[in-house]
Amino acid sequence: MVTMKKNLTLLVFDARGTPVRQASIPRMLLPVSALFLLGIAVALYAGISAYHRLKTETKDVRGLRSALQTQEERVLQQQDQIVAFAQKIESLKTQLAELNRFEQKIRIIANLETSKDGSSLFGVGGSDPEDLDPTAMMELDYQELVRDMHAEINEIDQASHNQLDSFSNIFKQLEGKRNLLAATPSIRPVKGWVSSRFGYRKSPFTSRREFHRGLDIATHAGTPIIAPADGLVTYAGKRGLMGNMVTIEHGFGMVTRYGHAQKILKKKGTYVKRGETIALVGNTGRSTGPHLHYEVRLNGVAVNPTKYFFN
Incomplete structure (x- = not known):
């Protein structure tokens, strides 16, 4: 290398020692080149560091996002x-x-x-x-x-x-x-749906307003009718418009009546227990279809049977 006043001369020799190339480099270019290379090195280091930091942060963000989703x-x-x-x-x-x-x-x-x-x-x-x-x-x-x-x-x-x-x-x-x-008639005497309630109604036969003293429960013919309370059968037979009817006296002024039965299973004078079958649902007497006409009387006065149902 030959040093000149303002420039530096760079000689390149081959294997035999003969100069094959010669370059003249300004003296001021060395520190500038050094600074440039240093800047590149610093920028490269900063870029690599930022990349690793961003990669780490991205991984942390993914972890936080997963944790947040789990928390949600x-x-x-x-x-x-x-x-x-x-x-x-x-x-x-x-x-x-x-x-x-x-x-x-x-x-x-x-x-x-x-x-x-x-x-x-x-x-x-x-x-x-x-x-x-x-x-x-x-x-x-x-x-x-x-x-x-x-x-x-x-x-x-x-x-x-x-x-x-x-x-x-x-x-x-x-x-x-x-x-x-x-002695209280507290359960339904038959399963079915109420086709006519207690109280005033339009008669299905005369179309006139009348007072219905019982509850009509429609169901299939032959469905068992059970006693809703303990009592004594005081009537079992045909009874005009009621068809085949059963009457039970329960005591304490309570009486129940069951009309339109297909078949009566208990005789007069028989003592029955609550839940015992007394007759089968029918369509006897004046009736528009198989159903039970059920009455509850207290001291001779017809009362609403539904007020006594527990079930």
Whole structure:
């Protein structure tokens, strides 16, 4: 290499030592070239580092995205569980309310003292059986939601204890009225659909307004008719427009009558138990089709049979 004043001369020799090429490079180009190469090296290092960092961050983002998706699915599952739990709470409250209404019906039929807690079954929390809306619940704050759920559960727990105490009280009162209950026509005498209810109606024969003293239950001919309570058969035979009819006296002023029977299975003077078959559904007497005409009389006055049905 030969150094000149402003330029540098670069000689290239072959294997025999003979100069084959000669280049003149400005002296100032060396530091510029060095800086340029250094810049390239720095840029390349920065690019490689940025690539690795971006690759790592991309992997982290994918992990976070997967974790977020998993978390969202878990939240949706929890929301579904909360809604299902809220619906279960509502179902339990509805069942308790039904039990309470059933209790009041028993008290009326058995002429028992009305429950003092009957009107406030859910009074411990001041809420009604339909006040917990699962859809609206999801808009509440989580802590508030948990507090409401706990309040509902505590309310149901208190109401169930109240209902248990009330039924225990009924049981004690019914012990002394067992005979009265046995004589109360509390079950349906036949399976079928009600074709004519108790009360005023338009006669299917005269088209005039008349008072229907019983309940017509339409069903297939030959369907068993059962006694809705214990009692004594006081009539079993043909009875004018009623066709083949059975009358049962249950005591305590309660009498039931069964008309249009196809066949009577019990004789007059027979004592029957609740659920025992007494006749078969028919179409005798004045009738438009197979059905049972069922009457309940209290002290000689026809009353609505449906008021006595437990089932």
